[in-house]
Amino acid sequence: xxxxxxxxxxxxxxxxxxxxxxxxxxxxxxxxxxxxxxxxxxxxxxxxxxxxxxxxxxxxxxxxxxxxxxxxxxxxxxxxxxxxxxxxxxxxxxxxxxxxxxxxxxxxxxxxxxxxxxxxxxxxxxxxxxxxxxxxxxxxxxxxxxxxxxxxxxxxxxxxxxxxxxxxxxxxxxxxxxxxxxxxxxxxxxxxxxxxxxxxxxxxxxxxxxxxxxxxxxxxxxxxxxxxxxxxxxxxxxxxxxxxxxxxxxxxxxxxxxxxxxxxxxxxxxxxxxxxxxxxxxxxxxxxxxxxxxxxxxxxxx
Numbered sequence: 001x002x003x004x005x006x007x008x009x010x011x012x013x014x015x016x017x018x019x020x021x022x023x024x025x026x027x028x029x030x031x032x033x034x035x036x037x038x039x040x041x042x043x044x045x046x047x048x049x050x051x052x053x054x055x056x057x058x059x060x061x062x063x064x065x066x067x068x069x070x071x072x073x074x075x076x077x078x079x080x081x082x083x084x085x086x087x088x089x090x091x092x093x094x095x096x097x098x099x100x101x102x103x104x105x106x107x108x109x110x111x112x113x114x115x116x117x118x119x120x121x122x123x124x125x126x127x128x129x130x131x132x133x134x135x136x137x138x139x140x141x142x143x144x145x146x147x148x149x150x151x152x153x154x155x156x157x158x159x160x161x162x163x164x165x166x167x168x169x170x171x172x173x174x175x176x177x178x179x180x181x182x183x184x185x186x187x188x189x190x191x192x193x194x195x196x197x198x199x200x201x202x203x204x205x206x207x208x209x210x211x212x213x214x215x216x217x218x219x220x221x222x223x224x225x226x227x228x229x230x231x232x233x234x235x236x237x238x239x240x241x242x243x244x245x246x247x248x249x250x251x252x253x254x255x256x257x258x259x260x261x262x263x264x265x266x267x268x269x270x271x272x273x274x275x276x277x278x279x280x281x282x283x284x285x286x287x288x289x290x291x292x293x294x295x296x297x298x299x300x301x302x
Contacts, residue, residue, distance in 0.1 A: 006070075006073060007066075007069075009073070010063050010069075011060070011062060011063055011064065012045060012049070012059050012060050012061070012064065015045050015064065015072050016041050016060075018073075019037075019040075019045065019072075019076045020037045023037040023040060023041060023080055024037050025080075026083075028040075028083060029083070029217030029219045029220070030219075031110070031220075032085035032086060032108040032110060032219065033085075033093060033094065033108065034086070040079070041076065042056055043086060044075045044076055044079060045076075047075070047092075048068070048072040048074075048075050049068055049071070049072065075089055083217075083218035083219050084222055085108050085219050087102050087109075088102065088103060088104055088108070091103055093108050093109045093142075095109045095111070095114045095142050095146070096114045096115060096118050098149075100140050100141070100142045100145070101140070101168065101171050101172055101175065102140055103168065104223070105162070105165055105167065105224065106139040106162075106164075106165045106168045106169075106223075107139055107140075107223045107224060107227045108223065109139070109142040109143075111142070111143060111204045111258055112258070112283035112287060113204060113256060114142070114146055115280040115281060115282060116256065116280060116287065117143070117146040117147055117149075117150045118150070120151065121200065121254075121256065124254060124276070124278075124289055125254060127150065127151055128153065130153065130154045130199045131153060131154055131199060132156075132197065132199055133151055133154045133156045133157075133198055133200040133201070134157045134158070134159065134248065135156065135157070135158045135159070135201075135203070136159050136201060136205065136241065137159065137205045137227070137237075138159060138160045138165070138166075139165050139168075139169065140165070140168050140169055140172055141158055141172045142172065144156055144157075144169070144173075145172060145173065145176050145182065147200070147202055148176075148178050148181055149176075151200070154181070154200075155181055155182075156178075156181060156183070157183050157184075157198075158173075158183070159186075159187045159189070159190075160184075160185075160186065160187075161187065161188045161189070162186075162226060162227075163186055165227070166184050166186055169184055170184060189237065189241060189244065190240075190241075190245075190247075190248060195248075196248065197248065197249060197250040197253065198249055198250060198253055199250050199252065199253050200253065200254060200256065201245060201248065201249060201253065201254070201255045203241060203255065203256070203257050203258065204258040205230070205237045205241060205258075206226065206229050206230045207230040207258070207259045207260050208228045208234055208260065208262075209230060209232065209233050209262060209265060210229070210232050210234075212261075213228065213229050216228075230262070234259070234260075234262040235262070235265055235266065235269045238259065238266065239269065241255075242255075242270070242273075242290075245290075245292075245295050246292055246296040249292035249295065253291070253292045254289055254290065254291055254292070255289070255290045255291075255295065256278070256288075256289055257275075257287065257288050257289075257290065258287050259287075259288065263285045263286070272297070273290065273294060273297075274294075275288035275289055275294070276288065276289040276290075277289075
């Protein structure tokens, strides 16, 4: 945009109108916190101007200074041209009202498991009974932190195979002051994890099937492929998780597992398992609950 035209964008309303048009024209893919160009643009504008993210109306017609305008337009232009998720541009992601630091070492937090943790997994779990919990494939540590907040009496372990992801998780754990209750472990799933029984295991593993991986929009290709790819049917790591989980669950323990849009592949791989499917406001048929008793059965049996 010519500098003379940029100077005509004088208010937040002007910048938001321009941003929506710019993102729509560029055909950006959404899904990392926003599902429409308006919300995405509003977030970028408010973030760039250091304004409260939940307070737009009083500022809509406020005039911006030239350097403020350039900060906003830089973010919008990078979002449109580089196709980076907004969270990587701002180095933050919000999940159920909680802020987490993020960068391209981890996928952008967006798991609908967060909604269930807001309710302390009620009615399937009694919060006061949870003394030990595990977040498998923790990434940024967001679900581990929300688990610790949901179950204040619990010690929480968080596991990831990526040392870089654990660096990000360590920063977030420190931001929430949970170092005494939340321990990070580098492990290939359960392989290097010390023996322990957990009352709750939450897991958002790589589950995207190979055909879907090949069709991912550019925004998702900026995320670590290791955290997304689940093999031909998306179930490669899920098979390993279900096979090992019974040894790490207490007698009344439960596994909360996210599988995205792979329910058909899950049911084809595990036809003998009959999980409880947990719907949230954001997702249906994407999260399942299995008990230790169910998992203790041979998960390869027909």
